[in-house]
Amino acid sequence: MCQYCMTHGYGKTWYKNAMNYARQMYKLKKGKSSKDLGRDPEGAAALIIAEAVEARGLKPEEFPRLRHMANKVAQEMVVGQVVTLEDAMTMVELASPIALMGCICRKITRGRLEDNEDSYTCMGLGIGMFKWDRWPERYKGGVHFVTVEEAKQWLTKWHKKGMVASLMTHGTPYIGGLCMCDYPDCLAIRYRLDYGINQLIKGEFVAIVDYDKCTGCGTCVERCQFGAIKFEVTIEKTNIDQFRCFGCGVCQTTCPADAITMVDRKTLPGLKEVW
């Protein structure tokens, strides 16, 4: 069981616990921000993580220490978890209001400015969105409020294009965002895969291929953002490394033979502690 399900989910899936979307949690965040993080704890956390990443190239001998610190800050302030499309749909039913916004990671890594409803790839959940709407010049151009139905269509649209849905906390366990991520644009995926900073933890599911059904068409291989899927040439089937799988379900949706199933991580003894 993942640590957040234990501490914030009463033993069940923590992001399905409506308490983690509650207004009160958003308020709690302020008290949590300790003296060194100042008035913008998420921003400060992002800076600490970025400093660690930069140290990997500038002063490698400092990196292990800074990485340890970044790990800790990330878990406290801005942790993410990969969710399947179905779970993301449950999340938008729990949270209110829902608003679409431009992705901050893509602005940093690719200079991409998402400023219209078609290009938005990030979703903000909860009470904080009123603030973003009220002062658009302060909050990266403001947001676009949507209904639950529109949010589901939006999730499906990006999921079909091959993006990974992952939740984001703003002061764990307050769930304040649902992002559509890919490698290398998304900083959370990047930091996890390339720098070992656990800003993004794995999802509750893992993908398993049914070799009897798999036709070896290779459609799923190109969709995996985590490099978990390989084409096994000798048997002409897809092979999924379940230790690398993050359980986003992007491969499952695209499989024409319906050969991939998402299995609960907790049912596999070797994987249930791998997050």
Next chain:
Amino acid sequence: MAFDWEDPRPIPKMEVDHQKCTVPLTCKKCLELCPQAVFALNTIKYVKYVENDINEPGAYKVTPRHRDKCTGCMECVKACPNDAITVQFEEGVAK
């Protein structure tokens, strides 16, 4: 592909001359073209927590944050309209 931070890859010396590169978010050639997504955009200028006009010189800075991922393909050096980027590996493969 386990993460290994003791990986002894050569890491280049990369510099972005902020005197020459003043409006990175308007140009963003290096950001878009780097195959390893080495560069990151930092917002420098906030006025009362508000980001400024993207065309204002000096409001944003591009830094090679993921420089340990650089392969030395020199695409960014070729593409930069202001010749602001230098990449140098230890062997002396200069710009």
